[in-house]
Amino acid sequence: MTQAEIAPKDRLIVALDLPSPAAAEAMIDQLGDSVTFYKIGYQLAYAGGLPLIGKLADKGKKVFADLKMHDIGNTVARGVESIAKSGATFVTVHAYPQTMKAAVEGRAGSRLRILAVTVLTSYNDDDLHAAGYRIGVSELVEARAQQAQVLGVDGIVCSPEEVGNLRKIVGHQMELVTPGIRPAGSATGDQKRIMTPGRAIAAGADYLVVGRPVVEAADPKAVAEAIQAEIAQALG
Numbered sequence: 001m002t003q004a005e006i007a008p009k010d011r012l013i014v015a016l017d018l019p020s021p022a023a024a025e026a027m028i029d030q031l032g033d034s035v036t037f038y039k040i041g042y043q044l045a046y047a048g049g050l051p052l053i054g055k056l057a058d059k060g061k062k063v064f065a066d067l068k069m070h071d072i073g074n075t076v077a078r079g080v081e082s083i084a085k086s087g088a089t090f091v092t093v094h095a096y097p098q099t100m101k102a103a104v105e106g107r108a109g110s111r112l113r114i115l116a117v118t119v120l121t122s123y124n125d126d127d128l129h130a131a132g133y134r135i136g137v138s139e140l141v142e143a144r145a146q147q148a149q150v151l152g153v154d155g156i157v158c159s160p161e162e163v164g165n166l167r168k169i170v171g172h173q174m175e176l177v178t179p180g181i182r183p184a185g186s187a188t189g190d191q192k193r194i195m196t197p198g199r200a201i202a203a204g205a206d207y208l209v210v211g212r213p214v215v216e217a218a219d220p221k222a223v224a225e226a227i228q229a230e231i232a233q234a235l236g
């Protein structure tokens with residue numbers, strides 16, 4: 001499937017950032033047929049949520065295993081091999097060359113796709129400098145995306161602010177997945193590089209990852225559907 005063929009509805013990935021598998025299953029029931037793609041990250045994975053990957057895949061949903069792996073190459077490759085058997089569509093690794101290379105090796109022969117997390121959306125230039133980097137966010141995101149492409153990684157996680165530039169660099173072969181999505185009027189929280197769903201899609205994002213604005217809403221289904229409508233409108 002080329003990127004242009006992804007249906008607007010399937011471009012929303014809801015982050016199941018919830019405390020237990022029971023809470024996640026209640027949210028999935030509430031969202032029903034509206035949401036087709038879910039993300040399982042630290043909070044749920046560490047609370048026993050990984051078996052939900054297979055359960056969701058059996059129901060025909062897609063799952064993004066957001067494990068943000070980063071370790072010695074052998075450990076990353078073997079970890080990716082294990083996740084490849086779970087039924088997940090995407091897994092994240094941090095965008096360090098050794099880590100990305102190992103992840104690509106670990107997913108060989110499977111349908112799992114590797115996403116490289118460039119610079120977390122909660123970071124700005126000052127945060128990078130505090131972490132010892134001498135370059136700013138846009139430069140580091142660009143350099144890491146280029147390395148990811150050379151190493152055979154399938155997609156990039158970045159903020160919507162970098163999507164326009166990255167699309168020019170990586171073309172349409174790599175998926176651009178953007179967290180840092182905030183519908184107009186919703187709380188920013190700890191995110192620093194943010195955009196509305198419509199603007200992120202117009203900038204060229206393939207998938208939008210949204211957590212708190214959906215899962216903490218009084219009516220999660222209504223918010224998810226409103227985001228999907230905004231995505232459809234931006235696609236024209």
Ligand SMILES: O=C(O)c1cc(=O)[nH]c(=O)n1[C@@H]1O[C@H](COP(=O)(O)O)[C@@H](O)[C@H]1O
Nearest residue numbers: 015041066119120121157179209210211212
């Ligand atoms: O890899 C990610 O999904 C990710 C990368 C990043 O740079 N920023 C980021 O927020 N995320 C994840 O995307 C989700 C965003 O959640 P909300 O800020 O609640 O919408 C969280 O589950 C984060 O772990």
